[in-house]
Structures are given as C-alpha cells and as structure tokens.
Amino acid sequence: MAETARLRQGPVVPRVESALRAMLAERRWRPGERLPNEVALAAELGVGRSSVREAVRLLAHDGLLEVRHGSGTYAARTPAPDAEGGIRRLLRRARLREVYEVRRALEVEAARLAAGRVRPEDIGRLRDDLTRRQERAGGDPAAFVDADLAFHRTVVELSGNAVLLGLFTSVLPVLREALVEMVRYEAALPDVSDAHAGLLDALARGDADAAIAATVSHLGAVMELIEKEVAAP
Incomplete structure (x- = not known):
C-alpha cells in the first residue's frame, strides 16, 4: 500500500497512527469490528509491534479504537475525513x-x-x-x-x-x-x-x-x- 512506503520516512509511530486513522476513515473496519492483531498489522505496515501498540494507544485515547484486554482491538468510531x-x-x-x-x-x-x-x-x-x-x-x-x-x-x-x-x-x-x-x-x-x-x-x-x-x-x-x-x- 502507498501509505506503507511513507511510513519509512520520519518518526514511525505518528505515521503508523496516520495510516490506521486513514484505514478507519475509509471504513476498512466498521465500528464494533475487530482489527487484526498486532503481529498482522505490523507485518502489513512494515514496522515493529511496539510501534503498532503505541499508535493503537493514541487512537484509543482519541476514542477511535477500543482495546478490550483478552479480546482484541475494535473500531469504536469513524474519524472525520481529513x-x-x-x-x-x-x-x-x-x-x-x-x-x-x-x-x-x-x-x-x-x-x-x-x-x-x-x-x-x-x-x-x-x-x-x-x-x-x-x-x-x-x-x-x-x-x-x-x-x-x-x-x-x-x-x-x-x-x-x-x-x-x-x-x-x-x-x-x-x-x-x-x-x-x-x-x-x-x-x-x-x-x-x-x-x-x-x-x-x-x-x-x-x-x-x-x-x-x-x-x-x-x-x-x-x-x-x-x-x-x-x-x-
């Protein structure tokens, strides 16, 4: 994906956050739908699991994701475009x-x-x-x-x-x-x-x-x- 190439330039976590935010805006995962696990997301974006984990934490803080311990990470709402x-x-x-x-x-x-x-x-x-x-x-x-x-x-x-x-x-x-x-x-x-x-x-x-x-x-x-x-x- 085009966003993955951009992830290699500059600080990693903000770019992972931006990529996940764009996916949510595109309704790749609808509210209530479970996201792939950290391993799968890290492999897709070409980054480490810790970067994915921190980006998810930031998006959860903004109310876009919900982390359910023992269950996974779920889309909470769709961000306003752009x-x-x-x-x-x-x-x-x-x-x-x-x-x-x-x-x-x-x-x-x-x-x-x-x-x-x-x-x-x-x-x-x-x-x-x-x-x-x-x-x-x-x-x-x-x-x-x-x-x-x-x-x-x-x-x-x-x-x-x-x-x-x-x-x-x-x-x-x-x-x-x-x-x-x-x-x-x-x-x-x-x-x-x-x-x-x-x-x-x-x-x-x-x-x-x-x-x-x-x-x-x-x-x-x-x-x-x-x-x-x-x-x-």
Missing part, C-alpha cells in the same frame, strides 16, 4: 508552544537569580544532575525527560525564590507530558547539550548574563522548532 488528525496535531503543537513560553519566562529569571546565589556545593549537585541527563540522552524518552527536568528544577530551586519554584513546580506535569511526547516522536530535535553545559559553567562563575544567554539558547532552539511546526500546513 481534518481530525491534522487538527489534533495542531493543538498538540500549539499547546507545547504555550508551555514553552511559560517555561522560558520562569527559567530565564531563575538562571539570573541563581547565578548570584549559588554556592560551591550547589555546583556539584548541578553537575551530578547534568551527568544523569547526558547519560539518559538517546534512551527511554520518559527517563531522559525526568533527568532533564530534574536539572532545571535544581536551577530554579537555587534561585532562592520560593514563589518562582512554586510556579515552576505547578507546570511540571504539563511540561513533562509535552516533552515526553516531543522526545518520543520528533526526529529533528536540536542537540542542546552544549547550552546545558554552558549554563552550568555560567552558574559556577556567577555570571548572570551568561546564565541567561545559555537558558535562552537551549529553550530558543526548541521553541524555533515548535514555531515551525505550528506554522506548517
């Missing part, structure tokens, strides 16, 4: 942009304050956090995001501003969810390891301007990618 998938992806991207706008506002100020308040013993803690982040890069998306956010939360904590820390902590669940999704599915994520190392170095030197610049650099690189995706048709 528009539904694109609208959902656009909402995801727009939501992520809003989260990053809030994140930038909080972390830039946190970096500025932390540069003037950090103690020598705090640098060792930050270095350990950064090492854990780097060790998890390229591995499990959730583990990497947790390590990344632990590093940034430490920076916010070292700002010495309890209100700022409270605000950052309140947005962490939304931020984590969005970041895990982005790391899992986005193939073109920029490498911001150098900016993280630059932030640590700036804090160790007590250089507020450099700490701000490093924070803007690593968040700005990701925001630029997000902006392009939101603007894309």
Whole structure:
C-alpha cells in the first residue's frame, strides 16, 4: 500500500497512527469490528509491534479504537475525513508552544537569580544532575525527560525564590507530558547539550548574563522548532 512506503520516512509511530486513522476513515473496519492483531498489522505496515501498540494507544485515547484486554482491538468510531488528525496535531503543537513560553519566562529569571546565589556545593549537585541527563540522552524518552527536568528544577530551586519554584513546580506535569511526547516522536530535535553545559559553567562563575544567554539558547532552539511546526500546513 502507498501509505506503507511513507511510513519509512520520519518518526514511525505518528505515521503508523496516520495510516490506521486513514484505514478507519475509509471504513476498512466498521465500528464494533475487530482489527487484526498486532503481529498482522505490523507485518502489513512494515514496522515493529511496539510501534503498532503505541499508535493503537493514541487512537484509543482519541476514542477511535477500543482495546478490550483478552479480546482484541475494535473500531469504536469513524474519524472525520481529513481534518481530525491534522487538527489534533495542531493543538498538540500549539499547546507545547504555550508551555514553552511559560517555561522560558520562569527559567530565564531563575538562571539570573541563581547565578548570584549559588554556592560551591550547589555546583556539584548541578553537575551530578547534568551527568544523569547526558547519560539518559538517546534512551527511554520518559527517563531522559525526568533527568532533564530534574536539572532545571535544581536551577530554579537555587534561585532562592520560593514563589518562582512554586510556579515552576505547578507546570511540571504539563511540561513533562509535552516533552515526553516531543522526545518520543520528533526526529529533528536540536542537540542542546552544549547550552546545558554552558549554563552550568555560567552558574559556577556567577555570571548572570551568561546564565541567561545559555537558558535562552537551549529553550530558543526548541521553541524555533515548535514555531515551525505550528506554522506548517
């Protein structure tokens, strides 16, 4: 099938999701009808079973599929032609942009304050956090995001501003969810390891301007990618 060839380009799971969504829209399986099992779908689409499983999970979350444990996966409803998938992806991207706008506002100020308040013993803690982040890069998306956010939360904590820390902590669940999704599915994520190392170095030197610049650099690189995706048709 033509869609199978397209599955080989770009992140696999979103393309499996798109292929299954198209099949549902074409009423290949009517509501209440059971889909082939993971093995059969993976073979047809030329992907691994884990990719099919994750795509099914996403479609079940949207109410298009129903997973009945011990029985199989069933079509729940037919998606609206063409528009539904694109609208959902656009909402995801727009939501992520809003989260990053809030994140930038909080972390830039946190970096500025932390540069003037950090103690020598705090640098060792930050270095350990950064090492854990780097060790998890390229591995499990959730583990990497947790390590990344632990590093940034430490920076916010070292700002010495309890209100700022409270605000950052309140947005962490939304931020984590969005970041895990982005790391899992986005193939073109920029490498911001150098900016993280630059932030640590700036804090160790007590250089507020450099700490701000490093924070803007690593968040700005990701925001630029997000902006392009939101603007894309």
